[in-house]
Amino acid sequence: xxxxxxxxxxxxxxxxxxxxxxxxxxxxxxxxxxxxxxxxxxxxxxxxxxxxxxxxxxxxxxxxxxxxxxxxxxxxxxxxxxxxxxxxxxxxxxxxxxxxxxxxxxxxxxxxxxxxxxxxxxxxxxxxxxxxxxxxxxxxxxxxxxxxxxxxxxxxxxxxxxxxxxxxxxxxxxxxxxxxxxxxxxxxxxxxxxxxxxxxxxxxxxxxxxxxxxxxxxxxxxxxxxxxxxxxxxxxxxxxxxxxxxxxxxxxxxxxxxxxxxxxxxxxxxxxxxxxxxxxxxxxxxxxxxxxxxxxxxxxxxxxxxxxxxxxxxxxxxxxxxxxxxxxxxxxxxxxxxxxxxxxxxxxxxxxxxxxxxxxxxxxxxxxxxxxxxxxxxxxxxxxxxxxxxxxxxxxxxxxxxxxxxxxxxxxxxxxxxxxxxxxxxxxxxxxxxxxxxxxxxxxxxxxxxxxxxxxxxxxxxxxxxxxxxxxxxxxxxxxxxxxxxxxxxxxxxxxxxxxxxxxxxxxxxxxxxxxxxxxxxxxxxxxxxxxxxxxxxxxxxxxxxxxxxxxxxxxxxxxx
Amino acid sequence: xxxxxxxxxxxxxxxxxxxxxxxxxxxxxxxxxxxxxxxxxxxxxxxxxxxxxxxxxxxxxxxxxxxxxxxxxxxxxxxxxxxxxxxxxxxxxxxxxxxxxxxxxxxxxxxxxxxxxxxxxxxxxxxxxxxxxxxxxx
Numbered sequence: 001x002x003x004x005x006x007x008x009x010x011x012x013x014x015x016x017x018x019x020x021x022x023x024x025x026x027x028x029x030x031x032x033x034x035x036x037x038x039x040x041x042x043x044x045x046x047x048x049x050x051x052x053x054x055x056x057x058x059x060x061x062x063x064x065x066x067x068x069x070x071x072x073x074x075x076x077x078x079x080x081x082x083x084x085x086x087x088x089x090x091x092x093x094x095x096x097x098x099x100x101x102x103x104x105x106x107x108x109x110x111x112x113x114x115x116x117x118x119x120x121x122x123x124x125x126x127x128x129x130x131x132x133x134x135x136x137x138x139x140x141x142x143x144x145x146x147x148x149x150x151x152x153x154x155x156x157x158x159x160x161x162x163x164x165x166x167x168x169x170x171x172x173x174x175x176x177x178x179x180x181x182x183x184x185x186x187x188x189x190x191x192x193x194x195x196x197x198x199x200x201x202x203x204x205x206x207x208x209x210x211x212x213x214x215x216x217x218x219x220x221x222x223x224x225x226x227x228x229x230x231x232x233x234x235x236x237x238x239x240x241x242x243x244x245x246x247x248x249x250x251x252x253x254x255x256x257x258x259x260x261x262x263x264x265x266x267x268x269x270x271x272x273x274x275x276x277x278x279x280x281x282x283x284x285x286x287x288x289x290x291x292x293x294x295x296x297x298x299x300x301x302x303x304x305x306x307x308x309x310x311x312x313x314x315x316x317x318x319x320x321x322x323x324x325x326x327x328x329x330x331x332x333x334x335x336x337x338x339x340x341x342x343x344x345x346x347x348x349x350x351x352x353x354x355x356x357x358x359x360x361x362x363x364x365x366x367x368x369x370x371x372x373x374x375x376x377x378x379x380x381x382x383x384x385x386x387x388x389x390x391x392x393x394x395x396x397x398x399x400x401x402x403x404x405x406x407x408x409x410x411x412x413x414x415x416x417x418x419x420x421x422x423x424x425x426x427x428x429x430x431x432x433x434x435x436x437x438x439x440x441x442x443x444x445x446x447x448x449x450x451x452x453x454x455x456x457x458x459x460x461x462x463x464x465x466x467x468x469x470x471x472x473x474x475x476x477x478x479x480x481x482x483x484x485x486x487x488x489x490x491x492x493x494x495x496x497x498x499x500x501x502x503x504x505x506x507x508x509x510x511x512x513x514x515x516x517x518x519x520x521x522x523x524x525x526x527x528x529x530x531x532x533x534x535x536x537x538x539x540x541x542x543x544x545x546x547x548x549x550x551x552x553x554x555x556x557x558x559x560x561x
Numbered sequence: 562x563x564x565x566x567x568x569x570x571x572x573x574x575x576x577x578x579x580x581x582x583x584x585x586x587x588x589x590x591x592x593x594x595x596x597x598x599x600x601x602x603x604x605x606x607x608x609x610x611x612x613x614x615x616x617x618x619x620x621x622x623x624x625x626x627x628x629x630x631x632x633x634x635x636x637x638x639x640x641x642x643x644x645x646x647x648x649x650x651x652x653x654x655x656x657x658x659x660x661x662x663x664x665x666x667x668x669x670x671x672x673x674x675x676x677x678x679x680x681x682x683x684x685x686x687x688x689x690x691x692x693x694x695x696x697x698x699x
Contacts, residue, residue: 420601429602462602468569472599504598530596532589536605559609559623560592561585 003027003035007072011048013108013120013134016062017069029060029079029171029205052081058171059241065089067122067132070207073169074196077203080171082240088138090122091164092211093131095147095156101126102154110150113141113158121149127194129156138164165212170238172222173203176249182226183327184248187347189216208238222246225327225346228256230360233349255315255366256322263323266316268308271324272333272345280320281308282363284335284351289395292378295403295518297453301394304351304376305363313383314390318366324348325362351376355397403453404519406547408502410527411511413552417531419512421503421548424526427540431464433499437481442489444482447498451478453518454543460504461485464497502543503527519545533557564590568603571629572663577636580644584609584623584651587633604629611651623651627661634663635670648672 006022009015016036027035036052039045051066058079062068065085073081102124110117111133118141123132131147131154141147141162148155174184181200186193188206197204208218218238225231232248267273268281282305289302309317324334329345336343337352350357355375358365364373371386373379375393382390392400410419422429434447445461461483462472473485483500502525503514523543529552530536537552562579564586566572573591575582591606611623627633633653635646644667652674655661662670 418596418598418601420598422602428604431602470568470602501602504601506598528601530601532592532596536595538605557592557609558612559585559588559625561589 003031004039006075007032007035009036009039009051010108011045013122014049014051014064014066015069015107015122016051016066016072017107018072018075022075024075026075026077029076029081030054030057032076033060055241058243062086065134067134068169069123070125073205073207076205077173078171079205079243080239080241081169081205082209083166083168086164086166087212088164089134089136091119091133091135091141091162093133093141093147093162094159095129095131096159097157099126099129099156100154102131102149102152106149106152106154109152112148112150113145115146115148117150121152121154124154129159133162135162135164140164163211163213166209167207167211168209168214168218168240169205170208170218170240170244171203171205171242172220172236172238172244172246174201174222174246174248176232176247177251178224178232178248179229179250179252180226182224182229182250184222184224185327185346187221187223188219190343190347192344192347193220203243206238209240221347221349222248223327223346224248224250225322225325226250227260227322227326229253231322231325231362233357233359233362253322256319258319260323260326263316263319266312267320267323268310270333271320272329272331273320273323278312278316278320279308279310280312280317281310282306282321282324282334283308284339286335286338286341286352289376290378292380294378294392294400296401297403298400301398301400302396303378303392304395305374305378307363307373307377307379309379309381309383309386311381311383314371314379314386315366315369317379318361318364318371321363322361350374351395356393404545405515406454406517406519406543406545407549408514408517408525408543408547409511409549410503410513410529411549411551412554413507413510413512413529414531414554415508415510417507417529417534417552417554419503419505419507419527419529419552420501421514421525421527421550422501423499424524424540427526429499429526431462431470431499432497434497436463436492436494436496436498438494439490440487440492440494443485443487445473445475445485445487445492445498446482448481450481451483452520454502454520454523455500455517456502456514457516459500459502459514461498461500463492464499465492466495502548517543519543519547523548527552529554532560562586564594566591566594566600568600570663571631572634573606573631574634574636574663574665575646577638579646580635581647581649582633582635583649584625584653586650587648587653588623588625606631608656624654625651626654626656628656630657632661632663634665635668637665638667640667643667643669645669645671 008019049064053061060081062083119134145158183199221235223233229250230253232250238244265274265277268275268279290306291300293300325345325348332342334348358374371390373392376395388402437446437448475483475485477484526540527550528538535555563576609625611621613621638644653661
């Protein structure tokens with residue numbers, strides 16, 4: 001069908017609309033304009049005003065008081081339309097009370113305000129209960145006016161005064177690589193817009209101003225969140241004229257492969273899940289943020305979003321996070337900005353607008369077996385295997401990394417072997433690892449520097465006295481610069497040195513490990529394994545971000561008896 | 562016979578009244594001492610070689626090499642008589658080729674040494690060995 005079959009003009013009421021039985025063809029605004037120009041150049045219409053003007057190939061204006069019905073704008077693309085002449089001419093009225101839907105036959109009929117005819121009905125939106133009336137003056141229709149249509153159907157009461165002013169139909173269009181043909185949805189002023197566009201990339205006209213006022217400053221949020229794909233969201237403030245590109249990009253999400261139904265079973269009821277398999281949950285706190293110490297030595301930090309992993313691995317948690325924010329996640333189960341400010345999961349973008357948005361998955365992404373939490377997100381009840389499989393950004397925007405627990409391990413030993421790993425310097429045991437700090441207090445040995453996190457939580461501190469004699473003390477804990485030992489006060493004056501083996505124990509199996517140590521920086525170490533009956537074994541190496549492992553070579557001592 | 566170790570002076574001392582120690586005794590004592598957790602921080606004290614079988618129940622004698630400056634001493638005596646003490650049963654040398662014996666008061670140390678020591682028939686072999694006394698009166 002040609003555009004002439006799909007667009008009609010009401011020269012009496014100055015309405016451009018879809019024809020009675022239109023096709024679903026979408027025309028460019030330029031095509032509409034061209035048709036308008038062609039239609040109104042006929043001799044029989046020379047007494048009518050021209051409805052449209054063009055400023056650029058993608059910017060057009062409804063002029064001379066002509067009204068374009070909103071339904072028609074849903075079948076246009078490729079340009080924006082603004083109006084010039086709506087002010088003090090066309091009024092927008094929202095109705096309430098016992099609302100009776102207007103019908104197509106009401107168009108052009110007189111609207112009555114408390115039984116007085118005030119102008120023709122140009123358009124209506126029964127969902128929003130809005131009428132568009134050609135009043136032809138600045139006189140508003142007062143709140144609570146009883147509205148009806150002469151010899152028509154629609155009726156209701158005015159909900160507030162009518163407004164008059166220009167309208168803007170902006171023209172957003174998407175670009176970028178999308179996985180498949182995803183559904184793309186728009187939130188405007190906090191509410192979803194019922195889509196009339198097809199799945200996949202779109203090019204649409206969207207009303208961003210009405211009655212002379214911008215709708216949410218002409219800002220919209222365009223989102224696509226298709227299950228098993230990465231998500232994409234773009235917030236844009238649309239312009240009055242021309243086109244507005246909305247960049248979106250999605251791809252197959254290799255970490256999101258379970259079915260929605262399965263993942264729904266993993267999610268707690270609090271976020272809309274069934275919770276029948278697991279109870280992975282999400283909670284929010286803004287006025288009194290959650291406090292969480294990741295163990296990086298910087299103490300507890302603020303977080304706004306707490307994800308209870310329910311002891312499940314982070315790959316499952318990630319899918320629940322995606323499920324909670326997927327297209328179709330409604331019911332206002334998530335919160336943003338402030339306590340109890342609930343929104344639909346499909347509209348959730350961040351804990352706070354000031355936080356950097358993670359569009360691919362708004363609660364955090366998952367890659368290489370590691371969950372990268374969005375700002376303000378942290379985890380509780382992690383699976384045991386995930387102690388280091390995540391990275392956070394606290395509410396203050398500081399990246400937080402879980403402590404890098406890295407073990408010292410010596411293998412190839414037998415039960416009874418004596419095993420030691422010491423900090424080394426120039427291939428020898430570094431016995432001045434610490435300097436003592438003043439006379440020791442009762443049951444405390446204080447060193448002059450902070451004890452690094454790669455120190456075993458319990459172990460042995462060996463004090464080297466001024467005469468180089470050494471005394472070992474088992475410590476039960478340490479904090480700051482203090483080792484807790486069993487010692488009388490003032491045994492040492494503070495001139496002594498001390499060192500702490502990473503391993504100093506007798507093997508009870510085939511290997512010896514120290515797993516409480518947190519990697520701080522590379523350390524040169526020396527490892528010794530001794531047992532009468534084998535030749536003393538010694539090797540040097542480095543403790544790195546992946547730990548330290550040595551394998552002893554047990555060579556029988558053929559001499560000793 | 563008690564053998565003690567002094568980490569500070571790096572002296573292995575055979576306590577009085579013992580007047581003789583074998584290389585085997587020393588090896589055993591050293592290995593036993595240095596495998597203790599309290600001593601594992603100490604660098605290795607000795608290496609030892611020998612005991613390879615030569616056939617007929619005879620084997621190569623043990624050569625014990627003291628490492629890292631360690632030396633062997635017999636506990637000092639009160640004097641004024643000198644007490645002759647013996648290190649037997651193999652060769653005792655130092656890694657740095659210095660004298661492996663640490664001198665003590667009123668002791669006179671005899672170290673048996675041989676370029677072809679065997680462990681079988683030790684007394685017999687001793688009679689063929691080159692003897693040396695401390696203070697280098699060989």
